[in-house]
Amino acid sequence: MSEKNHFDPEHLIQSGDVMKRSASVAHFEGLSDRLAEQAGDVAWQLSASRDAHQSVKLLLELSAHLVLKCQRCLGPIEYELNETRRFALFKNEASLPELEDEEDDIDCMVVTGEMDALALVEEELLLALPMMPLHDTESCHASIEAQEEEGELELKPSPFAMLSRLRNS
Numbered sequence: 217m218s219e220k221n222h223f224d225p226e227h228l229i230q231s232g233d234v235m236k237r238s239a240s241v242a243h244f245e246g247l248s249d250r251l252a253e254q255a256g257d258v259a260w261q262l263s264a265s266r267d268a269h270q271s272v273k274l275l276l277e278l279s280a281h282l283v284l285k286c287q288r289c290l291g292p293i294e295y296e297l298n299e300t301r302r303f304a305l306f307k308n309e310a311s312l313p314e315l316e317d318e319e320d321d322i323d324c325m326v327v328t329g330e331m332d333a334l335a336l337v338e339e340e341l342l343l344a345l346p347m348m349p350l351h352d353t354e355s356c357h358a359s360i361e362a363q364e365e366e367g368e369l370e371l372k373p374s375p376f377a378m379l380s381r382l383r384n385s
């Protein structure tokens with residue numbers, strides 16, 4: 217299982233293959249905190265190419281149907297993820313481009329030898345997921361309580377109002 221998820225970008229370029237894989241969501245342990253259910257699969261495909269400057273470019277396409285955890289009521293939220301990520305691979309830190317030279321939608325990485333596709337996919341999933349998934353106000357189980365709390369907060373005078381009162385006196 218893990219063997220076939222390791223790949224050498226150079227070999228991928230030579231063969232011209234596109235790696236197409238999928239794994240159950242449960243394989244991505246780093247995601248478990250963010251999910252309400254360990255259900256479904258993550259599908260991805262990886263291909264590599266060499267650009268005009270002979271540097272290695274990697275293209276990763278991800279798609280997954282995930283059940284995220286609402287950060288207000290902890291209930292399930294269905295989430296459809298489709299993400300395309302591009303990487304430029306470098307042999308060492310010294311050959312990494314200066315920050316301002318980096319192209320906006322390309323991540324630069326130092327890679328020597330084989331890469332772990334599962335680890336890469338997990339990292340990109342974590343980056344692509346919303347930090348604070350929330351239900352719509354109408355469908356969230358906690359929305360009524362939350363609104364009540366917000367109402368209470370508004371009743372307290374803001375620290376800025378207090379400050380301006382002190383200044384005026």
Ligand SMILES: [Zn+2]
Binds near residue numbers: 286290351355358
């Ligand atoms: Zn909710």
